[in-house]
Amino acid sequence: MDTATPIFAPELYIPNGVRDVDFYINGLGAVELRRFSNDDGTIHVSELSINGAIFHLHEETRNPALFSPKRHQGSTVTIGLFVDDVDAYMTRAVAAGAKVTSPAQDYDYGYRQGDVVDPFGHVWMFESRI
Amino acid sequence: MDTATPIFAPELYIPNGVRDVDFYINGLGAVELRRFSNDDGTIHVSELSINGAIFHLHEETRNPALFSPKRHQGSTVTIGLFVDDVDAYMTRAVAAGAKVTSPAQDYDYGYRQGDVVDPFGHVWMFESRI
Numbered sequence: 472m473d474t475a476t477p478i479f480a481p482e483l484y485i486p487n488g489v490r491d492v493d494f495y496i497n498g499l500g501a502v503e504l505r506r507f508s509n510d511d512g513t514i515h516v517s518e519l520s521i522n523g524a525i526f527h528l529h530e531e532t533r534n535p536a537l538f539s540p541k542r543h544q545g546s547t548v549t550i551g552l553f554v555d556d557v558d559a560y561m562t563r564a565v566a567a568g569a570k571v572t573s574p575a576q577d578y579d580y581g582y583r584q585g586d587v588v589d590p591f592g593h594v595w596m597f598e599s600r601i
Numbered sequence: 602m603d604t605a606t607p608i609f610a611p612e613l614y615i616p617n618g619v620r621d622v623d624f625y626i627n628g629l630g631a632v633e634l635r636r637f638s639n640d641d642g643t644i645h646v647s648e649l650s651i652n653g654a655i656f657h658l659h660e661e662t663r664n665p666a667l668f669s670p671k672r673h674q675g676s677t678v679t680i681g682l683f684v685d686d687v688d689a690y691m692t693r694a695v696a697a698g699a700k701v702t703s704p705a706q707d708y709d710y711g712y713r714q715g716d717v718v719d720p721f722g723h724v725w726m727f728e729s730r731i
Contacts, residue, residue, distance in 0.1 A: 476654050478682070479680065479683075480681035480682065480683055522603050538676075538677060545666035546678065554607045598610070
């Protein structure tokens with residue numbers, strides 16, 4: 472059905488009223504490709520790229536079935552991201568305000584992985600094959 | 602920091618006690634690469650591939666901050682997936698038990714997108730550039 476491998480591009484829900492998503496730029500090395508703002512200047516949708524890997528931020532709307540992690544103190548999805556250097560991603564994310572929830576370590580199933588939670592409550596799992 | 606584009610690989614939380622993840626095989630054309638089961642045969646972690654795009658299912662644990670969508674009737678992340686043929690992905694997912702939450706359509710920001718919710722409550726957004 473596909474001629475090439477499909478590409479995951481998660482869309483992370485953030486609260487209403489957010490103006491500052493610099494964590495994603497400073498903490499992940501992302502570039503903001505485009506932003507759709509509300510009339511009051513808050514962010515409706517932001518499209519970002521980490522060295523070509525696309526993801527989106529989307530504000531909460533009146534749809535109660537899509538909410539930011541702060542709403543219920545947790546997440547339904549961990550944002551896995553295969554990278555060259557797990558430790559470098561951890562260090563940069565923490566320097567920008569993320570908190571480590573699982574330190575980088577090698578697992579016997581063949582991955583090196585480390586988890587952080589970002590300032591909006593989304594959990595990122597940096598991983599590489601050993 | 603990366604020599605190649607990082608690759609998103611979301612990890613979706615599912616309830617305890619799940620034995621049957623055939624939706625992901627039938628509804629998304631995924632192949633299960635490996636599975637880590639609990640002693641009672643339920644699924645702890647499943648690693649799947651959609652034509653090379655890796656994702657994981659992970660059962661809920663005692664960590665209250667990672668929960669399946671049924672816990673709070675919604676999700677913190679929409680699983681975006683860039684594919685060749687949005688409509689074909691929609692049709693296959695629905696045939697396997699997903700429900701359409703946003704029909705496939707072209708948007709003026711340059712994407713064709715359609716959303717479905719899967720039997721575990723995770724929201725998938727199939728998308729392609731127009």
